[in-house]
Amino acid sequence: MICAGLVDLPDLAYNRRMFVDKPQVAPPTDSVIPPTPPTASLRSRWLRWLLTVLLAAAAITAVFYDAFVNGDGLPYLYQRVQTFVTIFLGIFIEAAPFLIAGSIVSGLIAVFVDQSAIDRYLPKAALPAALAGGAMGMVFPVCECGVVPVVRRLYEKGLPLSIGIAFLLAAPVINPIVILSTYSAFGWGSVFVGRIVFSFLIAVVVGMLFSRARPEEVLLPAVCQAHHDACCAVHDHSHHLPSAPLGQRFTQAFNLAGDDFFDMARYLIVGSMLAAGMQTLVPQSALLAVGQGPVLSVIVMQALAFILSVCSTVDAFLALAFAGTFTTGAVVAFLVFGPMVDIKSSLMFLSIFQRRVVAYLIVLPLMLSLLMGVWWNLNLGW
Amino acid sequence: MNPARRLSAFDLTVIGVLLGAAALLGVLIWRGDQVGLQVVAMTPADGSASVSTRSQLTVSFDQPLDAGSAVRFTLDPPVDGQVQIIGDRATFIPQALQADTAYTVRLEAGVRGANGRTLAEARVWRFTTGRTQAIFTRSSEGREQLFVAPIPSETVAPGELPTPTPLMQSQQGSVWDYAVSPVDGRIVFSALTETGSSNLWIVAPGGEPQLLLDCGVDFCSSPSWSHDGELLIFARRNASEFGAAAVNPPRLSIMHVASGELAPVFADSQKLGFEARWSSDNRWITYLSPDFIGIGVYNLESGEERFYPTQAGESAPWQPGQTRFVMNEQRILGERSAIHLFLVDPIADTRVNLSGEQAMVEDGAAVWSPDGEWIAFRRNITEGPDATLTKQLWLMRADGSDARPLTTDAEIDHGPPSWSPDGRSLIFHKFPLKGPDIVISVWTLDVETGEQQQIASPGQRPQWLP
Numbered sequence: 001m002i003c004a005g006l007v008d009l010p011d012l013a014y015n016r017r018m019f020v021d022k023p024q025v026a027p028p029t030d031s032v033i034p035p036t037p038p039t040a041s042l043r044s045r046w047l048r049w050l051l052t053v054l055l056a057a058a059a060i061t062a063v064f065y066d067a068f069v070n071g072d073g074l075p076y077l078y079q080r081v082q083t084f085v086t087i088f089l090g091i092f093i094e095a096a097p098f099l100i101a102g103s104i105v106s107g108l109i110a111v112f113v114d115q116s117a118i119d120r121y122l123p124k125a126a127l128p129a130a131l132a133g134g135a136m137g138m139v140f141p142v143c144e145c146g147v148v149p150v151v152r153r154l155y156e157k158g159l160p161l162s163i164g165i166a167f168l169l170a171a172p173v174i175n176p177i178v179i180l181s182t183y184s185a186f187g188w189g190s191v192f193v194g195r196i197v198f199s200f201l202i203a204v205v206v207g208m209l210f211s212r213a214r215p216e217e218v219l220l221p222a223v224c225q226a227h228h229d230a231c232c233a234v235h236d237h238s239h240h241l242p243s244a245p246l247g248q249r250f251t252q253a254f255n256l257a258g259d260d261f262f263d264m265a266r267y268l269i270v271g272s273m274l275a276a277g278m279q280t281l282v283p284q285s286a287l288l289a290v291g292q293g294p295v296l297s298v299i300v301m302q303a304l305a306f307i308l309s310v311c312s313t314v315d316a317f318l319a320l321a322f323a324g325t326f327t328t329g330a331v332v333a334f335l336v337f338g339p340m341v342d343i344k345s346s347l348m349f350l351s352i353f354q355r356r357v358v359a360y361l362i363v364l365p366l367m368l369s370l371l372m373g374v375w376w377n378l379n380l381g382w
Numbered sequence: 383m384n385p386a387r388r389l390s391a392f393d394l395t396v397i398g399v400l401l402g403a404a405a406l407l408g409v410l411i412w413r414g415d416q417v418g419l420q421v422v423a424m425t426p427a428d429g430s431a432s433v434s435t436r437s438q439l440t441v442s443f444d445q446p447l448d449a450g451s452a453v454r455f456t457l458d459p460p461v462d463g464q465v466q467i468i469g470d471r472a473t474f475i476p477q478a479l480q481a482d483t484a485y486t487v488r489l490e491a492g493v494r495g496a497n498g499r500t501l502a503e504a505r506v507w508r509f510t511t512g513r514t515q516a517i518f519t520r521s522s523e524g525r526e527q528l529f530v531a532p533i534p535s536e537t538v539a540p541g542e543l544p545t546p547t548p549l550m551q552s553q554q555g556s557v558w559d560y561a562v563s564p565v566d567g568r569i570v571f572s573a574l575t576e577t578g579s580s581n582l583w584i585v586a587p588g589g590e591p592q593l594l595l596d597c598g599v600d601f602c603s604s605p606s607w608s609h610d611g612e613l614l615i616f617a618r619r620n621a622s623e624f625g626a627a628a629v630n631p632p633r634l635s636i637m638h639v640a641s642g643e644l645a646p647v648f649a650d651s652q653k654l655g656f657e658a659r660w661s662s663d664n665r666w667i668t669y670l671s672p673d674f675i676g677i678g679v680y681n682l683e684s685g686e687e688r689f690y691p692t693q694a695g696e697s698a699p700w701q702p703g704q705t706r707f708v709m710n711e712q713r714i715l716g717e718r719s720a721i722h723l724f725l726v727d728p729i730a731d732t733r734v735n736l737s738g739e740q741a742m743v744e745d746g747a748a749v750w751s752p753d754g755e756w757i758a759f760r761r762n763i764t765e766g767p768d769a770t771l772t773k774q775l776w777l778m779r780a781d782g783s784d785a786r787p788l789t790t791d792a793e794i795d796h797g798p799p800s801w802s803p804d805g806r807s808l809i810f811h812k813f814p815l816k817g818p819d820i821v822i823s824v825w826t827l828d829v830e831t832g833e834q835q836q837i838a839s840p841g842q843r844p845q846w847l848p
Contacts, residue, residue: 205399209392209395210392217392294415327497364400371403371406374407374410374411378414378415381417381444
């Protein structure tokens with residue numbers, strides 16, 4: 001049981017030592033994993049705290065500097081706090097229903113989906129798996145908030161990595177609701193087609209990349225444990241109760257949905273607060289002012305997409321407002337990158353993936369959508 | 383441990399993909415823009431014939447232009463002119479195109495868009511201007527009809543004038559007023575019906591009139607073309623329980639001629655107006671405002687408004703290339719009244735009396751020369767030895783200086799003049815007050831030499847065509 005020891009591992013370095021340096025030496029099933037060296041753990045923890053305090057201090061300094069040097073003191077500060085609260089509530093209230101929907105789907109998957117079916121019907125080879133993952137959004141129409149609990153549950157059911165990643169990145173766009181909202185905002189045209197095609201392509205490419213990874217170097221220990229057990233049928237974590245009465249199965253599903261919701265809501269709240277903080281500290285006008293040119297416009301729109309953290313079901317209407325100001329490539333990059341990764345969804349990824357992998361999940365779509373946006377601007381027209 | 387060795391195959395793959403994407407991005411940026419600024423449309427279109435000699439050459443791009451971009455038009459045969467950049471359009475305003483001439487236009491590469499994209503290759507296109515003709519109205523079969531007559535290149539005796547060609551049939555109604563497109567010479571005219579309403583018709587040079595707008599029981603009149611020949615503003619009077627359409631108050635409507643799409647000019651449906659005139663950049667209009675009793679000035683983009691009171695009741699044409707217009711206004715000088723011309727700048731909010739503060743004159747029907755440097759107008763002197771009952775044609779500079787009469791025949795009343803596209807001649811009608819057989823006739827006048835040439839008789843309200 002290769003993931004067993006990871007449950008208690010607090011340090012990424014230890015994971016790497018375990019799986020990369022000595023992959024051939026698996027610890028015995030019931031062995032006691034040696035604890036992390038206390039000095040390394042302490043240093044790491046100190047560093048983390050120091051970074052957090054420094055960032056918080058920088059944010060508070062920025063707010064106070066803005067209030068007392070550029071603004072008119074306390075009233076200005078009060079106004080900024082109000083802005084923060086308004087934006088935070090806006091993002092959270094917009095995302096919460098989708099998270100509830102995703103959690104319910106997750107609970108239903110846990111109880112009603114047989115993990116052997118996943119094993120039997122879903123492809124294993126890299127390309128077909130990524131393609132299947134990219135198209136799964138049409139079956140599970142969820143936005144970027146709802147997709148996270150679904151993917152976590154599917155991983156616990158033994159879903160191959162590449163399918164899950166492609167699904168995670170593509171589902172917020174490749175689903176009927178978002179396709180319709182994009183169509184109603186932009187009509188049948190290059191932006192509509194570009195959003196769907198490039199979202200799918202980037203999701204498939206990133207999904208294929210993850211076919212080279214092993215679950216234990218990607219997933220969090222708890223998820224990995226369940227995933228491994230599911231794959232190897234070692235232990236049933238699936239909550240699949242085929243013989244139980246239907247009512248009991250639904251109760252079980254909704255209990256699990258509740259657990260999922262509260263688990264994910266922590267990340268959603270922190271992510272929404274971060275997004276609101278960024279929007280309060282970095283005014284949109286500052287970004288819009290520098291957003292010209294074929295490259296810079298794409299970067300600015302990606303930054304906006306990341307900071308604004310708008311739900312993919314409605315972001316097309318927001319993008320429409322930018323259509324006259326920004327290049328077409330930048331608008332498409334906004335529509336492709338935003339649903340894949342934003343502040344709140346990045347935080348939610350931390351409930352499934354290791355931090356290093358979350359960084360990959362941000363940087364890979366960022367780079368590929370930047371490439372797409374710049375190519376669009378320089379070769380198709382701005 | 384070497385940090386590179388701590389990376390798994392997966393990590394290395396991700397890093398490799400990121401580096402590859404970064405390299406590709408670098409190559410894309412290094413290759414630069416492969417599309418360039420795109421030309422969407424050119425006016426006049428490539429290969430078009432019978433183009434008006436008053437045409438402005440307009441190139442529309444796929445994005446707004448940098449206002450400071452160098453835009454260079456060259457014409458063969460050469461023509462001087464000004465370049466104007468507005469939004470996504472570059473317009474060349476020629477000083478004078480020659481009639482019946484084939485032109486080759488070249489727009490040089492390097493035109494820069496607002497976001498840095500440039501026109502990669504020069505664009506070349508050709509068009510041919512039409513023959514210079516006069517259009518005027520004449521009574522025929524009991525109705526006022528439109529006719530076209532060629533402008534002779536040499537002096538022709540009245541008896542040898544070619545017969546004018548009718549431009550419409552009597553079943554289209556009786557012409558109330560008309561306007562010639564500055565781009566392609568198309569004519570929009572309003573024609574009275576038997577029931578007292580009037581519809582708008584459009585006719586291209588050499589073509590058959592087509593109904594442009596069926597106004598039903600309403601009375602549509604005073605059409606005015608935008609300088610790009612795309613839009614038309616006209617006045618519409620609705621019939622009501624209290625009176626026929628023709629006597630009810632007018633409201634301005636705007637029409638996209640190609641699509642026929644209509645909209646009111648003002649959001650406020652109670653606002654009245656007629657006799658609109660477009661500024662050169664098509665952003666402003668002047669109009670006669672019956673409810674305010676004066677000239678209204680309105681910015682079609684921003685909705686900005688100004689009002690200048692006058693009871694003279696004449697339209698106010700804009701100076702070419704400027705946001706200034708000329709209007710006339712009644713003045714009380716002692717116990718007498720006079721009508722003076724004023725140059726008005728609605729942006730700077732200035733008014734300059736062009737007629738002279740104490741001049742005992744009645745000035746009106748001012749028209750700008752194509753280069754915007756001269757104003758031709760009608761004047762009658764009301765006091766002193768030169769006083770006449772009839773209107774004479776006069777000329778003065780845009781600032782009111784160098785005013786001089788072009789006609790001095792006190793027995794003939796001269797109609798409103800119209801400048802030839804090359805700015806050398808005026809066309810107008812003469813109304814003799816004496817004589818056994820009073821006939822209104824159409825004449826041209828060479829501004830430089832004062833030489834006059836009869837074009838048609840009878841005929842009135844002439845304009846140059848195209």
